[in-house]
Amino acid sequence: MNTATGSAAAAAPFSGVDAAALLSALPDPTVWVSAGGEFVLNAAARERLGAVDGQTQNWTALFLPDAAQALRDATALAVMGTPSRLSVTMPGAVAPALATVTPAGPGAALLHFRESHDPLEVALDIMDRMGLGMTVQGADTQILHANAAAATILGLSPDQLTGRDSLDPRWRAIHPNGKSFPGETHPAIVALKTGQPLLDVPMGVYHPAAEQWRWLKVTAIPRRAPGLAQPEQVTTIFADVTAQRHTSEELSRSEQRFRSLVEATAQIVFTTDKLGNFSGPQPDWEAFTGQDAEQALNPAVAIEAIHPEDRDQTLRGWAEALKSGQPHDIEHRLRRRDGVYVPMQIRAVPLRSADGSVREWIGAYTDVSAMRGAEAALRALNAELEGRVAVRTQELAEVTRFSTLLLTAAGEGVFGLDASGRTTFANPAAARLLGYSVERLIGSQQHALIHHSRADGTPYPVEECPVHQTLRDGQTRRLDHDVLWHAQGHAVPVASVVTPLFSAAGTVTGAVLMVQDIAERLRAQSQLQEAIEDLERSNTDLEQFAYVASHDLQEPLRTLGSYAELLGRRYEGQLDDRADRYLGFMQDAVGRMRGLIQDLLEFSRVGRGESVPTALNLDDAMRAAADSVGAALHSNIDENDEEGGDSLSWDTPDTVLAHAPLIAPLLTNLIGNALKFTAPGQPARVRVESRQDGEMVYITVQDNGIGIALEYQERVFDIFQRLHRREDYAGNGMGLAICRKIVEHHGGTLWLESTPLPAPDHGTTFHFTLPAAAQSLDSHPPDPDSHPSDAGPAPTTDPHHA
Numbered sequence: 019m020n021t022a023t024g025s026a027a028a029a030a031p032f033s034g035v036d037a038a039a040l041l042s043a044l045p046d047p048t049v050w051v052s053a054g055g056e057f058v059l060n061a062a063a064r065e066r067l068g069a070v071d072g073q074t075q076n077w078t079a080l081f082l083p084d085a086a087q088a089l090r091d092a093t094a095l096a097v098m099g100t101p102s103r104l105s106v107t108m109p110g111a112v113a114p115a116l117a118t119v120t121p122a123g124p125g126a127a128l129l130h131f132r133e134s135h136d137p138l139e140v141a142l143d144i145m146d147r148m149g150l151g152m153t154v155q156g157a158d159t160q161i162l163h164a165n166a167a168a169a170t171i172l173g174l175s176p177d178q179l180t181g182r183d184s185l186d187p188r189w190r191a192i193h194p195n196g197k198s199f200p201g202e203t204h205p206a207i208v209a210l211k212t213g214q215p216l217l218d219v220p221m222g223v224y225h226p227a228a229e230q231w232r233w234l235k236v237t238a239i240p241r242r243a244p245g246l247a248q249p250e251q252v253t254t255i256f257a258d259v260t261a262q263r264h265t266s267e268e269l270s271r272s273e274q275r276f277r278s279l280v281e282a283t284a285q286i287v288f289t290t291d292k293l294g295n296f297s298g299p300q301p302d303w304e305a306f307t308g309q310d311a312e313q314a315l316n317p318a319v320a321i322e323a324i325h326p327e328d329r330d331q332t333l334r335g336w337a338e339a340l341k342s343g344q345p346h347d348i349e350h351r352l353r354r355r356d357g358v359y360v361p362m363q364i365r366a367v368p369l370r371s372a373d374g375s376v377r378e379w380i381g382a383y384t385d386v387s388a389m390r391g392a393e394a395a396l397r398a399l400n401a402e403l404e405g406r407v408a409v410r411t412q413e414l415a416e417v418t419r420f421s422t423l424l425l426t427a428a429g430e431g432v433f434g435l436d437a438s439g440r441t442t443f444a445n446p447a448a449a450r451l452l453g454y455s456v457e458r459l460i461g462s463q464q465h466a467l468i469h470h471s472r473a474d475g476t477p478y479p480v481e482e483c484p485v486h487q488t489l490r491d492g493q494t495r496r497l498d499h500d501v502l503w504h505a506q507g508h509a510v511p512v513a514s515v516v517t518p519l520f521s522a523a524g525t526v527t528g529a530v531l532m533v534q535d536i537a538e539r540l541r542a543q544s545q546l547q548e549a550i551e552d553l554e555r556s557n558t559d560l561e562q563f564a565y566v567a568s569h570d571l572q573e574p575l576r577t578l579g580s581y582a583e584l585l586g587r588r589y590e591g592q593l594d595d596r597a598d599r600y601l602g603f604m605q606d607a608v609g610r611m612r613g614l615i616q617d618l619l620e621f622s623r624v625g626r627g628e629s630v631p632t633a634l635n636l637d638d639a640m641r642a643a644a645d646s647v648g649a650a651l652h653s654n655i656d657e658n659d660e661e662g663g664d665s666l667s668w669d670t671p672d673t674v675l676a677h678a679p680l681i682a683p684l685l686t687n688l689i690g691n692a693l694k695f696t697a698p699g700q701p702a703r704v705r706v707e708s709r710q711d712g713e714m715v716y717i718t719v720q721d722n723g724i725g726i727a728l729e730y731q732e733r734v735f736d737i738f739q740r741l742h743r744r745e746d747y748a749g750n751g752m753g754l755a756i757c758r759k760i761v762e763h764h765g766g767t768l769w770l771e772s773t774p775l776p777a778p779d780h781g782t783t784f785h786f787t788l789p790a791a792a793q794s795l796d797s798h799p800p801d802p803d804s805h806p807s808d809a810g811p812a813p814t815t816d817p818h819h820a
Contacts, residue, residue, distance in 0.1 A: 038058050038060075041058060041059075041060035042060060042061065044060050044062065044130075045062060046062055046130060046131060046132050047059075047060070047062045047063035047065075047066045047067065047108075047130075047131040048060045048062065048063055048128065048129065048130050048131070049063055049077055049128075049129040049131075050122060050126065050127075050128055050129075051077075051093050051097075051126065051127050051128075051129065052097075052125060052126045053097045053125040053126065054125070057077045059077060063131070066108060066109075066131070067080040067108070067109060068080065068109060078090055080109060081106065081107075081108075081109070082107065085106040085107060088104055088106065089104075089106060089117065089119070089129065092104055092117070092119040092129075093119060093127045093129065095119070096119045096120055096121050096122075096127035096128075097121070097125060097126065097127050099121050100121075101118075101119060101120045101121065102119050103116065103117065103118050103119070103166065103176075104117050104119070104166075105117070105146070106131075108131065108133060115131045115132060115133040116131070116132050116133075117129055117130070117131050118130045118132070142163065142164075142165040145165050145167055145168075145255065146165045146166050146167045148167075149167055149257070149258075150167055150255055150256065150257050151164075151165065151167045151168035151170075151171045151172065151234075151255070151256045151257070151258070152164070152165045152167070152168055152253065152254070152255050152256075153165075153168055153179070153253070153254045154251060154252075154253050154254075155183070155184070155206050155210075155251065155252050155253075155254065156250070156251055157210060157248075157249070157250050157251070158183060159183040159184040159185065159204075159206055159207055159210065159252075160181055160182070160183045161179050161180055161181065161182055161183070162180070162251075163180075164176055164179040164180065168256075171232065171234070171256065171258045172223065172225070172232075173225040173226045173227040173228060173232075174226070184201050184204040184206045184207050185201035185202065185204075185207070186201070187201070189201070189223055189224075190223065190224040191204070191221055191222065191223050192221070192222040192223075192231070193220070193221070193222070194220050194222065194233075199221055199222075204238075205219045205221075205236050205237070205238035205254065206238045206252045206254050208238070209238035209239065209240040209249065209252045210240055210248075210249050210252050212240075213240050213242070213247075213248070213249055214240070215237070215238060215239045215240065216236075216237065216238045217237050218235045218236075218237060219235070219236045219237070219238075220233065220234070220235060220236075220259075221233070221234050221235075221236050221256075222234070231260075232258055232260050233258070233259050233260045233263040234256040234257065234258060234259065235256060235257050235259050236254060236255075236256045237254070237255045237256070238252050238253070238254045239252065239253045239254075239255075240252045241253060285302070285382040285383055285384050285385075286302040286303055286306050286362075286382060286383035287302050287380070287381070287382050288300050288302065288303055288366075288380075288381050288382070288383070289378060289379065289380050289381075290366070290378065290379045290381070291378055291379075292340075292375075292376045292377060292378060292379070293340065294336055294337075294339075294340050294379065295315075295317050296314055296315055296317075296320060297378060299311050299314075300314050302383075303320075303323075305355075306352070306354060306355065306383075307323040307352065307353060307354070307355060308354075308355030309323060321333075323352055323353050324350055324351070324352060324353070325350060325351035325352070325353070325359050327351075328350035328351055329350075331348070331350065332348060332350050332364075335348045336348075339366065340376075343368055343370075343376050344368075345365065345366065345367045345368070346364070346365065346366040346367075346379075346381070347363075347364070347365045347366075348364050349361065349362065349363050349364065349386060350362060350364065352383065360385055360387055361385075361386040361387050362383045362384065362385060362386060363383070363384040363386045364381060364382075364383055364384075365381055365382060365384075366379045366380065366381030366382075367379065367380060367381070429447055430447060430532050430533065430534045431444075431445065431447045431448030431449075431451045431452070431512075431532070431533040431534070431535075432444070432445045432447070432448060432530065432531070432532050432533075433448055433459070433464060433530070433531040433532075433533075434528065434529075434530055434531075435464055435485065435489070435528050435529045435530075435531060436527070436528045437489055437526060437527055437528055438463075438489075439463055439464055439465055439480075439485065439486055439489060440461065440462070440463055440464065441459050441460050441461065441462050441463075441464045441467075442460065442528065443460065444456050444459040444460055448533065451502070451510060451512075451533070451535055452468055452502055452503070452504050452505060452510060453504045453505035453506055454467075454468075454505050464485065464531070465478075465480050465483050465485065465486060466480075467503075468502045468503050469483060469485070469502055469503070470503065471501075471503065471509075472501070473501045473509055473511075484497060484500075484514075484516060485516045485529060485531055488516045488517075488518050488526075488529050489518070489526055489528070489529055490526070491526075492518045492520065492526045493518070494515070494516065494517050494518065495515070495516050496513075496514070496515050497513065497514045497515075498513055499511065499513065499536070499540075500512055500513070500514050500533075502533060510535065510537070511535070511536050511537050511540055512533040512534060512535060512536060513533070513534045513536050514531060514532065514533045514534070515531075515532045516529050516530070516531045516532075517529060517530045517532075575608055575612055578604070578608055579605065579608040579612075582601055582604040582605050582608065583605065585601055586598075586601045586602075586605070631675045631676050631677050631764070631789075632675070632676075632677075632678060633673050633674075633675060633791035633792070634673065634674050634675075634676050634678050634681055634791070635673050636670035636671070636672050636673065636674060636708050636715070636717070637668075637670050637671065639670075639678075639681045639682060639685055640668045640670050640685060640706060642682050642685075643682060643685035643686045643689055644666055644668075644689075646682070646686040646690075647666070647686060647689050647690050647693060651664050651665075651666055651693060663701050664693060664696070664701050664702040664703075664704075665701065665702070665703055665704070666689060666693075666704045666706075667704070667705055667706075668705070668706035668707065669706075669707045669708070670706060670707065670708040670717070671708070672708045672709065672710055672715045672790065673715075673790070673791040674715050674788040674789060674790060674791055675788075675789045675790065675791045675792075676764055676788055676789070677763075677764070680760045680763070680764075681760075681788075683756065683760065684756075684757050684760045684761065684786075685706070685719075687753040687754070687756060687757050688719040688757060688784050689704055689706070689719060690753070691753055691754065692704045692719060692721035692723055692782070693721075695721075695723040695724050695782075696721075696722075696723050696724070697722065697723060697724050697775060697780060700722065702721060702722065702723065703721065703722045704719065704720070704721050705718075705719075705720045705721075706718070706719050706720075707720075710790060711787070712790075713789065713790055714766065714787040714788065714789060714790060715787065715788050715789070715790045716785070716787055717785070717786055717787070717788065718783055718784065718785050719783070719784040720781065720782075720783040720784075721781050721782055721783075722780065722781040723780070723781055723782055724774060724775050724780065725772045725773050725774030725775055725777070725780045725781055725782055726770070726772040726774060726782055727772075727774050728772075731770055731772055734754050734770075735754050735755055735757075735758045735768070736755060757784075757786075761786045761787070761788070764788050764789060765789055766786055766787040766788050766789070767786065767787055768784065768785070768786040769784075769785050769786075770782055770783065770784045770785065771783050771785070
């Protein structure tokens, strides 16, 4: 069958014979391996690897040791479900072969060897060996191929890379200055558009596995097919230069610190060549001595700034330092530009080349007179400080005594612990809380005595104890609910804070544990939860009551209304006018009562629905509202002059996130209210507008009606509040109360501004807000300078009229 089967200690999920039959038709060298060690080589593998039946007990022995170990590791991963690809050298081969290792069912792996000379695969392998990432992208910039180094550098698996394009926002690419690197400026896209290669473009990308930024140098090379003007692919090669960038940044910071130190120092800083002569301008020397640049660069003139009695000593010491290459340290007097000689301490150190030879010297003059004055002042200060220390010691003793009194009087329990968790301090409150004496607590292992078990009585391992975790890692921890154990054996619920104590070297030397009895708080929370549950039950009962009451109330109303109507029809014309009026009053009262019950039901149901808010176009809602108020809108239009009648217009381009069945009654009530309360002799003009304001949509309903006096502008939102007689203006006084409840149910606010008659600019504007839908937020970025309370009407962009 042209296959070889090796022995194994355990059987594979399917037998070697089955694997042999499966592999026999494969032309490339292929090996099937089970987790138990059984393996099968097809004919191509036997021929290529030189395997002989009965002689091959371990197929990896056919490879060099490094390649064999790499193949064993990749096989182990594939058996567990992780595929991989690597380059190995086949026996007698010059170029490496591509080994693809994939899972082959439960507990087995398939190794496929292909000695390919495909330039792409060779290039991918070469880039892997060089540690360079390489991807090949199509004209749509989607990644077609990526080597293993690319996956490692970018922190993504080959499957995650394949198919991703350069415009994908998940790259989170940035420029070296930290600004965003837009996808359309990616070297791969630019190379595809221009047909020109882009070399060494710096780019930062976020590495998701390491949770840090990686810095790359990216080169993009477009590839054209013969005869085509536009590239059809682009090869992107990138190197991880994060370490080099960090090194460069550190060198830059070091240089900046050195320059800042030189510029900020009060000393005279100088540099010389390897022979000890000034090299280049010496601004500090020139400023102090008064010599100009030409004089300073002339050794014979520069030496004249040193006191004549100190010159020989200075020259001898300098010559010795130049000869030995050791730091030069000497003191002499230097003439200041005003002619005064100042004692100076001079220290110069050599800077060496890579071969160890001295390249140049850098040194500094220090004014010793100032230092000596500082030393004298320091001695005087020390004497003064000694006196202060004595006073401070006394003060500290008082503070210590006060701290002890404070801890003793504190209501919270306070423990001090050493690094091993042993109690070193406990205040009386801690002892009272747990029923122990202070003496019993001090010296005991805190966890073993009072923290040994959880609230349910199960053991509490010390390694899981937050106090001991703080002693290990030095992190402060807070627990809202924990238990300590009372001397009588019951748990005491506490809230605790454990704070580490550090030595001067930064090691954890102990901790302070503060605990507070939360038994009362837990009881209060339990009572609050019970109250909430009672309130929820009460709300449910009230809602059921409202439904039943409305049904029971409407039943006699329907009966009363029906009989009143029957009486009217039966005895019409047979009774006097007074009886007809009485029947009319009855029917009118039945209608008002029915409307009142319906309004109460509608008011109680607002916010009780379980529907999910959805995106609602305000234009659609306005059209529905216009249809609802159509009769009222056209009731006053003059047949010969339609332009003189009532009008409704709107400009509402926004989309809100709302319960659609509630928005129509909201708009209908507000518009109907505006059409109802019109000024005598004037047609109603109602204008509805909306605009985006951050995460909310701001909507106004403006009319030219009779207006509302200031003292009634909040009262109108209460239920059953009427400002006019029912004979003048119909209604039950529920409309605006329902409107406010609908708006507040959506998380918005409803208010009004009004100017009543007889002012010439009379009318009312209702303002309210609703949450904006997602698409509305995308198309209307928030204006940071706007606010609903002081914003004016939005400009008319596409007005509608009804």
